Amino acid sequence: MAQEIHDMMKDTALVADLSEHAKDAALLNGVLMRTKEAPNSSEVVSYAPFTLFPTPVPKAVFLQALEVQTHYNRLVDKISQSADFLEEALSSTVEVDEFTSRLFKIHKQILKEGRSQSVVLGLNRSDYMLDQKEDGASALKQIEINTISASFGGLSAGIVSVHKHVLKVAGRLKDSMAILDNNPAAGLARAIAKAKELYGSDRAVVLVLVSDTERNIYDQRCVEMELMKLNIFTIRRTFEDVHSRGSLDQEKRLLIDGMEVAVVYYRNGYVPQQYASQQDWDTRLMLERSHAIKCPDIATHLTGTKKIQQVLAQPGVLERFFPNEPQVVEQIRATFAGLYTLDMGPEGDKTVAMALKDPERYVLKPQREGGGNNIYGDEICKVLQEAKGSERTMYILMDKIKPTPSQNYLLRRDSPLTVSNCLSELGVFGAYVRQGTEMVMNEQVGHLLRTKSSVHADGGVAAGVAVLDNPLLY
Ligand code: ADP
Ligand code: MG
Numbered sequence: 001m002a003q004e005i006h007d008m009m010k011d012t013a014l015v016a017d018l019s020e021h022a023k024d025a026a027l028l029n030g031v032l033m034r035t036k037e038a039p040n041s042s043e044v045v046s047y048a049p050f051t052l053f054p055t056p057v058p059k060a061v062f063l064q065a066l067e068v069q070t071h072y073n074r075l076v077d078k079i080s081q082s083a084d085f086l087e088e089a090l091s092s093t094v095e096v097d098e099f100t101s102r103l104f105k106i107h108k109q110i111l112k113e114g115r116s117q118s119v120v121l122g123l124n125r126s127d128y129m130l131d132q133k134e135d136g137a138s139a140l141k142q143i144e145i146n147t148i149s150a151s152f153g154g155l156s157a158g159i160v161s162v163h164k165h166v167l168k169v170a171g172r173l174k175d176s177m178a179i180l181d182n183n184p185a186a187g188l189a190r191a192i193a194k195a196k197e198l199y200g201s202d203r204a205v206v207l208v209l210v211s212d213t214e215r216n217i218y219d220q221r222c223v224e225m226e227l228m229k230l231n232i233f234t235i236r237r238t239f240e241d242v243h244s245r246g247s248l249d250q251e252k253r254l255l256i257d258g259m260e261v262a263v264v265y266y267r268n269g270y271v272p273q274q275y276a277s278q279q280d281w282d283t284r285l286m287l288e289r290s291h292a293i294k295c296p297d298i299a300t301h302l303t304g305t306k307k308i309q310q311v312l313a314q315p316g317v318l319e320r321f322f323p324n325e326p327q328v329v330e331q332i333r334a335t336f337a338g339l340y341t342l343d344m345g346p347e348g349d350k351t352v353a354m355a356l357k358d359p360e361r362y363v364l365k366p367q368r369e370g371g372g373n374n375i376y377g378d379e380i381c382k383v384l385q386e387a388k389g390s391e392r393t394m395y396i397l398m399d400k401i402k403p404t405p406s407q408n409y410l411l412r413r414d415s416p417l418t419v420s421n422c423l424s425e426l427g428v429f430g431a432y433v434r435q436g437t438e439m440v441m442n443e444q445v446g447h448l449l450r451t452k453s454s455v456h457a458d459g460g461v462a463a464g465v466a467v468l469d470n471p472l473l474y
Contacts, residue, residue: 029158034215049467052409057471069444073430080299089311092393121195125150129401141337147304153184154222184429187445189226191431204262239280254290310396313339338399371463420453
């Protein structure tokens with residue numbers, strides 16, 4: 001199949017025709033994004049960027065990624081409950097990184113007051129690239145795990161229909177049937193619904209915490225609509241709305257505009273710029289203190305930092321969380337790339353020396369989300385050499401994953417139709433609900449394939465670099 005797709009790509013008339021079909025299919029199947037010109041309007045919308053063809057992915061590594069997801073769910077949940085581990089692992093970073101430090105302060109405050117809700121709802125997405133090994137095989141290596149605002153669980157469903165359609169138009173009916181069905185939003189909504197049920201109020205609503213400008217709104221709306229199918233009502237509010245119209249009652253119930261909130265689903269609040277002032281930080285604290293189920297709660301948010309990812313890769317750490325499950329440890333560890341501390345001390349010094357010697361082999365990563373923050377190549381040397389005091393501890397160093405490039409057309413509004421050399425990143429969505437000590441739901445609920453031109457080292461779909469895609473298993 002890969003060869004046939006490759007051949008089709010050379011036929012420019014066919015590609016032009018297929019791309020028109022593809023764009024219309026994207027519009028008809030809700031693969032949508034608001035435009036830069038009208039980021040707050042649904043009057044003028046366009047398709048979210050996507051690949052013309054699906055990308056071949058080896059079946060074995062794809063299944064490996066799906067299978068490890070429920071273990072990752074448990075790991076994230078366990079870490080979020082291990083206050084001592086979080087404190088120890090994050091101590092060096094919070095000293096120099098203001099954003100992580102502010103999140104950590106809220107976490108400490110909640111620990112002091114005691115958590116006011118025993119139900120935990122986790123929706124995450126673990127991202128991977130396939131590292132090309134010397135023998136030509138590929139190894140599944142985790143890029144990061146997103147524990148807050150993991151996106152594209154909604155638009156992933158529509159892109160399935162788009163690629164099926166494109167392959168059918170191209171006369172490849174059998175191949176079109178090989179594209180896997182995928183609707184992560186339904187699974188995410190099921191977990192939210194379960195949490196809401198355990199909250200125990202029929203009238204209470206789900207609050208989606210959003211920014212006031214959201215081009216990726218349709219992805220969020222997919223989750224809201226899946227919830228509505230389950231007769232669960234959502235409201236969208238910003239930090240500002242919650243500040244001005246929200247409150248906690250004596251039982252710490254979260255109330256806004258006369259409604260009680262059962263679940264707060266954050267689709268905002270994961271980068272410093274989303275906290276415009278102290279008031280927004282105060283609002284985050286209020287939400288965390290509330291009896292509402294937070295997705296994620298502050299501890300789970302912190303569990304998604306790159307620093308935690310690096311500490312987990314140290315010998316013996318996974319065993320602390322799964323003392324009697326060597327199989328689980330092995331499955332999770334198999335997905336780790338090389339991760340290195342930059343803490344002050346001999347081990348961190350060794351990391352610096354290693355990076356300076358061969359910067360092309362690594363990625364330097366700060367505690368940030370949303371794409372476009374990582375540092376590559378000579379810039380790594382510059383940052384490490386110029387870091388003052390313990391500034392380097394705001395980063396971790398990671399082996400650079402080198403996937404096999406593949407060719408594709410990236411369909412993006414106002415972009416010329418040219419073939420690009422591409423790299424893909426596979427994400428797997430996890431959803432879990434815990435009540436007290438009992439896991440009442442723990443599932444893998446779907447996947448996401450994003451593809452970008454290999455000229456870009458970094459950046460996601462929202463950052464305007466990667467585009468939506470589907471795996472074509474072989
Ligand atoms: P963010 O939280 O900003 O999404 P990521 O860790 O996902 O941070 O990095 C952003 C992008 O940078 C990834 O989508 C990937 O394209 C690239 N990237 C990150 N880590 C690596 C790595 N170890 N090797 C190769 N590319 C990487
Ligand atoms: Mg990422």
